[in-house]
Amino acid sequence: MAALDPAPPGRGPAEVAAGVLELSDLTKRFSAHGRAAVDGISLTVPAGEVCVLIGPSGCGKTTAMRMINRLIEPTSGDIRLDGRSVRDFSPHQLRRRIGYVIQQVGLMPHLTVAANVATVPRLLGWDRERTRARTRELLDLIGLDPDEYGPRYPAELSGGQQQRVGLARALAGDPPLMLMDEPFSAVDPITRERLQNDFLRLHRAVPKTVVFVSHDIDEAVKMGDRVAVMREGRIVQYAPPAELLARPADDFVADFVGADRALKSLSLTRLEDLDLLPAPLVRAGDEVAAVRARLESGELEPLGGTVLVVDPGGRPAAWIPVARLEGQVRVPADAGQADPVLDRITTLRDALSAILESGAAYGTVVDGEGRVTGLVGLDEIGRAIRRPAEVA
Amino acid sequence: MSLLQETWQAYTDPLNDGWGRTVEHIRLSLTALALATVAGVVLGITAAKVGRGAAVVVVTIGNLGRMVPTLAIIGIIVVFFPLGFWPAAIGLFLLGIPPILVNAYTGIRDVDPGAREASRGMGLSRRQVLTRVELPLALPLIVAGVRTSAVEIVATATLAGLVGAGGLGVLVLAGLGNNQTEVILAGAIPVAILAVLAELVFAGAERLATPRGLRITRGLATQRGTA
Numbered sequence: 160m161a162a163l164d165p166a167p168p169g170r171g172p173a174e175v176a177a178g179v180l181e182l183s184d185l186t187k188r189f190s191a192h193g194r195a196a197v198d199g200i201s202l203t204v205p206a207g208e209v210c211v212l213i214g215p216s217g218c219g220k221t222t223a224m225r226m227i228n229r230l231i232e233p234t235s236g237d238i239r240l241d242g243r244s245v246r247d248f249s250p251h252q253l254r255r256r257i258g259y260v261i262q263q264v265g266l267m268p269h270l271t272v273a274a275n276v277a278t279v280p281r282l283l284g285w286d287r288e289r290t291r292a293r294t295r296e297l298l299d300l301i302g303l304d305p306d307e308y309g310p311r312y313p314a315e316l317s318g319g320q321q322q323r324v325g326l327a328r329a330l331a332g333d334p335p336l337m338l339m340d341e342p343f344s345a346v347d348p349i350t351r352e353r354l355q356n357d358f359l360r361l362h363r364a365v366p367k368t369v370v371f372v373s374h375d376i377d378e379a380v381k382m383g384d385r386v387a388v389m390r391e392g393r394i395v396q397y398a399p400p401a402e403l404l405a406r407p408a409d410d411f412v413a414d415f416v417g418a419d420r421a422l423k424s425l426s427l428t429r430l431e432d433l434d435l436l437p438a439p440l441v442r443a444g445d446e447v448a449a450v451r452a453r454l455e456s457g458e459l460e461p462l463g464g465t466v467l468v469v470d471p472g473g474r475p476a477a478w479i480p481v482a483r484l485e486g487q488v489r490v491p492a493d494a495g496q497a498d499p500v501l502d503r504i505t506t507l508r509d510a511l512s513a514i515l516e517s518g519a520a521y522g523t524v525v526d527g528e529g530r531v532t533g534l535v536g537l538d539e540i541g542r543a544i545r546r547p548a549e550v551a
Numbered sequence: 552m553s554l555l556q557e558t559w560q561a562y563t564d565p566l567n568d569g570w571g572r573t574v575e576h577i578r579l580s581l582t583a584l585a586l587a588t589v590a591g592v593v594l595g596i597t598a599a600k601v602g603r604g605a606a607v608v609v610v611t612i613g614n615l616g617r618m619v620p621t622l623a624i625i626g627i628i629v630v631f632f633p634l635g636f637w638p639a640a641i642g643l644f645l646l647g648i649p650p651i652l653v654n655a656y657t658g659i660r661d662v663d664p665g666a667r668e669a670s671r672g673m674g675l676s677r678r679q680v681l682t683r684v685e686l687p688l689a690l691p692l693i694v695a696g697v698r699t700s701a702v703e704i705v706a707t708a709t710l711a712g713l714v715g716a717g718g719l720g721v722l723v724l725a726g727l728g729n730n731q732t733e734v735i736l737a738g739a740i741p742v743a744i745l746a747v748l749a750e751l752v753f754a755g756a757e758r759l760a761t762p763r764g765l766r767i768t769r770g771l772a773t774q775r776g777t778a
């Protein structure tokens with residue numbers, strides 16, 4: 160995975176460094192004689208990395224996760240965060256330093272969105288002003304306008320928005336570690352993909368060590384720096400996703416990963432890793448005469464006779480045929496469409512699916528601020544697929 | 552003279568002292584209700600925290616409470632205590648507990664498990680989960696229980712007249728004894744009015760106790776001003 164982006168302007172580097180998480184020989188038995196729900200697992204998650212726990216239902220993912228913040232006490236073994244055993248902290252202190260996101264979200268229905276996000280800062284005893292500023296910052300970060308959404312109640316949000324707020328709430332205390340138990344599995348596939356991308360973007364801006372439980376191998380490959388495949392309380396393979404796809408440790412993992420491994424490996428590459436096609440950009444409001452000059456000089460090369468109009472902020476507005484500019488003084492602001500618009504963080508798999516679905520020849524790739532960075536078509540994706548094959 | 556006028560005369564007659572009886576009635580009811588609320592809420596929360604076994608106990612108490620007539624309870628208490636205010640108050644207190652107990656239990660039990668899990672996971676102590684999450688969410692149901700109890704207590708407090716605890720029941724009994732319809736009514740009508748008032752007051756309290764966020768869920772929200 161690409162190196163972490165520098166912190167975006169306007170926000171300092173992450174205030175709290177991400178922590179190293181080590182599980183050693185961790186075991187949980189719910190009854191003295193029964194099978195262990197978690198059976199001697201050991202793994203290390205380097206600071207700032209996303210570790211995905213994946214495996215069939217009942218294999219002990221949730222149990223392993225809940226031992227980390229001491230919602231369950233281990234039968235044996237230890238957990239260390241930055242070298243210190245979690246047992247050195249009181250459960251409450253520990254949990255306030257560990258973000259926790261669950262599938263059911265669990266927002267407090269009687270509190271506003273802002274009050275929900277402020278839960279941990281209040282527990283930590285932050286003053287009013289700092290709490291308020293942090294709450295606004297986080298709502299902004301997850302793409303919900305603080306003035307509009309802060310005073311709302313959870314019942315006034317969509318499922319996807321609720322899960323965003325759950326994420327903001329978990330981040331509020333700026334914890335070095337986040338635990339996420341199937342956070343995106345209760346929403347529809349389109350919302351899920353958007354939440355995944357938003358999470359990845361957030362994670363780059365504010366790197367945290369993350370343990371992420373999933374039952375979806377595509378999600379695991381997309382989100383994880385490392386993936387731990389679990390079976391009956393044990394870890395069968397713990398490896399970066401590329402290795403998991405290329406060299407499954409045994410038949411169980413191979414089965415779990417599935418037959419279409421080649422297709423899944425499309426999730427390993429993101430649009431930002433590709434050589435994109437330059438977009439023939441014209442700005443809404445530009446003088447048509449200037450555009451014509453660029454066309455004549457060859458600086459602007461239309462694609463299929465069309466150019467891409469962007470708004471003054473550089474965000475995509477519409478494809479329009481060059482012929483439409485005839486008889487106009489300035490480039491019109493809107494007409495037609497520029498779908499699909501793809502964040503550069505999108506995986507090739509998701510991008511391919513979006514392009515095929517839209518029927519368009521090209522997807523418009525944008526950066527975190529929504530500005531056009533280039534175009535992607537089936538050719539660009541195809542080249543990226545063949546490249547690793549040549550290397551192998 | 553109409554029956555209504557006669558009733559009013561009987562109510563204001565210094566010998567009957569309708570107003571004084573009304574005050575006694577209210578005092579007795581409020582005492583019993585306050586005690587029942589405290590006991591019902593504490594027992595309900597405890598039962599919800601103890602778990603499954605407690606559910607059986609709660610339901611049993613709830614059903615028994617509805618089956619055993621308060622008159623019987625007051626009768627039993629009278630055997631052991633001198634006549635007066637407290638035997639009646641205790642009888643009414645016992646009558647008032649079940650609805651509050653059952654509702655407090657249900658209210659706490661029904662709190663969204665996700666909200667509880669998330670609260671624990673964020674580092675709220677058990678006590679904070681109770682006071683900041685479970686109680687606010689259970690409050691509307693608890694107040695609904697108090698409302699049921701209040702109406703039952705006000706109506707049943709009429710029996711207090713039998714054990715020398717005063718109240719409007721004294722007028723009803725006197726009227727029955729002397730075959731004076733207007734005196735019976737001078738006791739019965741104020742009881743009915745008090746019961747309706749209790750219903751209205753606690754219905755209002757129930758609305759106030761329902762947090763905005765829950766009213767939205769239940770589709771009761773009034774339109775928010777777009778500011």
Ligand SMILES: Nc1ncnc2c1ncn2[C@@H]1O[C@H](COP(=O)(O)OP(=O)(O)OP(=O)(O)O)[C@@H](O)[C@H]1O
Nearest residue numbers: 189190196214215216217218219220221222223374
């Ligand atoms: N509190 C508990 N008491 C007894 N057994 C439990 C408890 N919690 C979990 N288990 C058992 O431990 C095993 C692992 O459960 P766990 O919830 O960790 O699975 P999971 O991998 O998260 O499954 P899923 O994908 O369905 O969420 C299961 O067999 C489950 O029945």
Ligand SMILES: [Mg+2]
Nearest residue numbers: 220221222340
């Ligand atoms: Mg689970």
